[in-house]
Amino acid sequence: MSALALDDVTVSYDGVRAVAEVSLALPRGEVLAVLGPSGCGKSTLLRAIAGLELLESGRVLFDGADLARVPTYRRGFAMMFQDGQLFSHLSVAANVAYPLRLRATPRAQAARRVSELLDLVGLPGYDRRDPATLSGGERQRVALARALAGDPRLLLLDEPLSALDGPLRERLATELRAILQATGTTAMCVTHDHDEAYSLADRLAVMRAGRVIQEGPIASVWRAPVDTETALFLGYARVLADKAAMTFRERVPIDALRATGDGGPRSAATRPAPAIALRRSALSVADRGPLSGTVTSARATPEVVRLIVEIAGIGEVDAVAPLRRRGASGVVEAGPAVGAEVHLAVDTTRLAVISTSLD
Numbered sequence: 001m002s003a004l005a006l007d008d009v010t011v012s013y014d015g016v017r018a019v020a021e022v023s024l025a026l027p028r029g030e031v032l033a034v035l036g037p038s039g040c041g042k043s044t045l046l047r048a049i050a051g052l053e054l055l056e057s058g059r060v061l062f063d064g065a066d067l068a069r070v071p072t073y074r075r076g077f078a079m080m081f082q083d084g085q086l087f088s089h090l091s092v093a094a095n096v097a098y099p100l101r102l103r104a105t106p107r108a109q110a111a112r113r114v115s116e117l118l119d120l121v122g123l124p125g126y127d128r129r130d131p132a133t134l135s136g137g138e139r140q141r142v143a144l145a146r147a148l149a150g151d152p153r154l155l156l157l158d159e160p161l162s163a164l165d166g167p168l169r170e171r172l173a174t175e176l177r178a179i180l181q182a183t184g185t186t187a188m189c190v191t192h193d194h195d196e197a198y199s200l201a202d203r204l205a206v207m208r209a210g211r212v213i214q215e216g217p218i219a220s221v222w223r224a225p226v227d228t229e230t231a232l233f234l235g236y237a238r239v240l241a242d243k244a245a246m247t248f249r250e251r252v253p254i255d256a257l258r259a260t261g262d263g264g265p266r267s268a269a270t271r272p273a274p275a276i277a278l279r280r281s282a283l284s285v286a287d288r289g290p291l292s293g294t295v296t297s298a299r300a301t302p303e304v305v306r307l308i309v310e311i312a313g314i315g316e317v318d319a320v321a322p323l324r325r326r327g328a329s330g331v332v333e334a335g336p337a338v339g340a341e342v343h344l345a346v347d348t349t350r351l352a353v354i355s356t357s358l359d
């Protein structure tokens with residue numbers, strides 16, 4: 001049985017639906033990421049689960065029990081937000097101990113638990129620090145330790161890393177996942193960042209305009225987005241449709257493209273060709289490959305040269321060329337220049353087949 005189950009949950013503000021008929025199941029010990037653009041209803045959904053919003057209809061269940069009459073503080077859930085919301089007048093240790101104090105945990109036991117939790121989040125010895133002296137990343141670690149202190153049966157995370165910048169966010173996402181796994185925490189994290197969702201979660205639900213558009217194990221959603229908009233939101237750089245998709249499939253060995261769905265009741269003849277979504281690194285310059293075309297743009301980055309290549313019958317696609325370093329000095333040779341003819345190899349693990357035709 002799922003730990004958390006949402007059954008047709010709808011939440012409205014003044015008659016306007018912010019969350020519409022959302023059904024989701026989250027197994028115990030797993031992390032579910034809810035990914036969607038700003039304003040699509042993510043925070044509203046989390047608040048509804050926490051008991052902070054009234055449901056217009058539907059049910060929130062935990063271990064099979066309907067929570068309709070269970071107030072927020074008795075649900076056994078913890079929440080964590082983008083800005084941590086630490087108590088500024090309390091030390092780090094007192095912040096982390098807060099849920100323990102609410103339960104009147106004996107002092108010595110609470111102190112032991114606080115130091116365990118600070119170790120867990122990578123802040124040993126931070127006990128006496130004032131939250132105002134912490135970096136953004138450190139504040140979020142303290143907020144996480146505090147959220148875990150009460151041994152929540154469900155942790156609800158609302159854009160927990162969104163206030164942090166690039167490399168730190170990536171590192172913390174990986175650490176957060178490791179901590180949730182090590183503690184066996186069942187968690188639901190909402191975010192607008194596909195990389196964050198990918199690093200954190202076992203399962204993924206894609207939300208748009210209040211609705212869950214697609215849900216499943218993270219790898220399956222990534223491999224087969226339900227439509228173009230979802231693919232682009234998942235970070236695919238380009239989606240080939242119609243003729244371009246057909247030409248692509250003619251040139252790239254068809255069995256290398258994972259088939260998705262069973263084609264439904266329509267015959268193959270009437271079904272539109274599935275679209276092909278390409279990540280930026282799906283195509284790379286090689287000595288030979290199934291595709292070839294003309295470079296229309298080339299931009300060097302520290303790791304690769306990013307190209308746009310015009311392929312007859314397909315159109316412009318993104319591709320990468322390796323940086324070639326020469327000699328001990330490591331001088332970088334220019335990659336293919338604009339106008340060059342290149343062959344492209346295809347990494348089929350970096351593309352997805354969109355079978356929008358199945359409805």
Ligand code: ADP
Pocket residue numbers: 013018036037038039040041042043044045
């Ligand atoms: P997200 O977290 O995905 O950015 P929200 O759940 O915050 O989205 O908001 C979803 C929609 O509900 C938005 O259109 C927002 O303006 C609206 N909304 C959120 N909170 C309230 C509120 N308290 N009163 C009225 N409308 C709200």
Ligand code: MG
Pocket residue numbers: 042043044158
């Ligand atoms: Mg929000």
